Amino acid sequence: MTTTTLAVLVPLLPFLGAAAGLLLGRTAPGFVRPLAVLPPLASLVLAALVAVRQGGGPAVDAHTELTPTGSVPVELALHIDGFAALVAILVAFVASCVQIYSTGYLRDDPRYPSYAALVSLFTSAMLLVVYSGDLIVLLVGWEVMGICSYFLVGHYWETPEARAASLKAFLVTKLGDVPFLIGLFALATDAGSFRVTRVLGTVASGGLHHPTVVALLLLAGVAGKSAQFPLHTWLPDAMAGPTPVSALIHAATMVAAGVYFVARLLPVFEASGAAMLVLAVMAAVTMTGSGLAALAQDDIKRVLAYSTVGQLGYMTGALAVGDRGAAVFHLLSHGAFKALLFLAAGVVIHAAGTNSLAALSRMRGLRDRVPDAYWTMTVALLALAAIPPFSGFFSKESVLGAAEHAAGGHTAHVPGAAGLLVLVAGLVTAVLTAAYATRLWLLAFHGRGAEAPDHGRQPLTMTVVLWVLAIPSLAFGGLAYRTLPGWFDGRTLTPTALTSVLGTGLAVVGGLLTYGVWQRTTRNLVSTPLGAVAAHPGADAGRVEAEAIATHTPAYGDIARAPDPADPGRVLLGPLHRHAAAGFHLDAVYSALFVRPVRAGASLVRFLDREVVDTYVGAAAALPRLLGAAVRRAQTGNVQTYVSALLAGTVVLAVAVVLVATGA
């Protein structure tokens, strides 16, 4: 088979799996699990084959016209360069892991068939985005991901949190997608084609008329999808979905799509210095803000969600300094360790029956209950905190190195200020990342108090996946940083001495600081008992998690934080803690800016409809009703009365006719 055929099959197989899963889910339950697991695995193999054949050489391009449109043509096009080939492997790899994990995690879930099919569809859409060489086809995958995330985040739709979160995820990403669509049209109008290669060619020859406007419009969609400030608010709330879905959204699909899109069209952004500066500011605010917010969250998954936002900030930061190699490098290594973090968190939530760090910190011996999750999560957290030699270190240092290079003004098209901003924010975030990673590790696994509940061993499908993901979290960065430049733009990704020492030093400082504070605050543990545990600890993991999410607000008064004086984050953040836990009140701002005006408008329309329009309608109905009531009285049911009336009428008519005829 040619490389093109293989590449077409990569997104097609999960799509067919999804279609078959949706059709057969009820009639043939035995096929659901194979149909869920096999297509992503096959895609993984095919994506690896495609990558081997492409080999980092010149991009593979193929296209066929879909239909004549009369103006700018829409084409089914493939554009596989080194970025696409490697990202596709990551997507298929994480999707396979998630599907295998889900068979254990949602073992007894009645909605598992549709869930698995939607995950497959999600994967297929992301693979389409990755391989597509046509912006409209890319947009199709982009939007399919949006609707899939809506369905999957709302998987536990019995809980109000999940319903609200799925709606929020959909609406916020759509808020960005509208400008995104306009930006795509503007881009295609200038280039005369939606093909990526033609667009890039136009940009290279300076044919783009308004690069700043186009780049900013596209950036809105990217901010929505990749959860960048100010459109990141959907991501922490999306934790109301099942953990494997969080892993999929955060590691491989959805949020990666935005970064990947910018990486693919980086020359468009580079054509405008203002856009690069906006990108840098966005990245810097996102990074530091999410780091602070992560330090204050109580829900273990919300900590990870904010950490994703922060790591995506690193990626956009790398793009802002013009180094897409570093961005995609961090995307790849982050995909592995973030998927691992989420899946391990799912195991922890299942074992402990709670998602609250405050409750976890009052449990002794949880790490002996789930040793697999403990060790793999330790690896992943070290990678997240960028401690050498874990993979996160190399990718993060490549970002910081690129920022330092740009800060000196050595990178073309990039303002020096952008580089400096990303560098400073990146270093500050390194401290914060290490701090919240340490806090998470200490609170989750080194609790003191009552013995952790014992619910038996975790399903094998869940624990094996953790170890599979631990390998790239541990070794990918170190093994790949020398070979990857050949696949990307050729720019070196080797850590530079200065940023390495600075970054690692700051990470160690952050970690040690948290450890010191934790040792002091942990004395308060005994004095304030806290904790709520799921009602059905023996049930499958999905149910335990749904109950944990549903009980967090009733138990602690808030979805994001708990009144826990033994939390080191509370001491570290000081007065900032309350605001950080609420995500710096961005939701309140949105509520004041958008939600309340819309609600006011809705109540105005309601008033106009109910009180004004309905008054006329009601009055118009009242008169016939009154007349009807009068006429109804004549309906006595006595036939003879009717006949009498008939007779009287006839007589009157006859008399009238006679009078008229005689001319009286």
Place this chain on the structure above:
Amino acid sequence: MHLVYPAVLSALLFCTGLYGVLARRNAILVLMSVELMLNAVNLNLVAFDVWLSRAARDTLHSGQALTLFTIAIAAAEIGIGLAIVLAVYRNRGTSDIDKLRDTAERPDGAEPGPAAAEKTEATA
């Protein structure tokens, strides 16, 4: 014979029938009154047919033909009518027209259930 005699007779018959239809309670008597009205019309038809055939040389005798039609139809009608009355009597134990008021308009929303039907029968 002058035309006025049968005309006056038929008018009297018609009025008697009309009075019976409007005033009698028993459904059978009402039906009989309807027969009276029909026969008044028949009488008119025959009388005018004779008068026309004399005065206007009408040889078709359409009045008499129509009378035969009317008699046939009246026979069928009385058969059906009596059958209905019989059915109503068997069903309700009465053939009193005043008490057959199921089609009366009731206040809004009240379904003509058995209780309501009994109540109207009692008040009627």
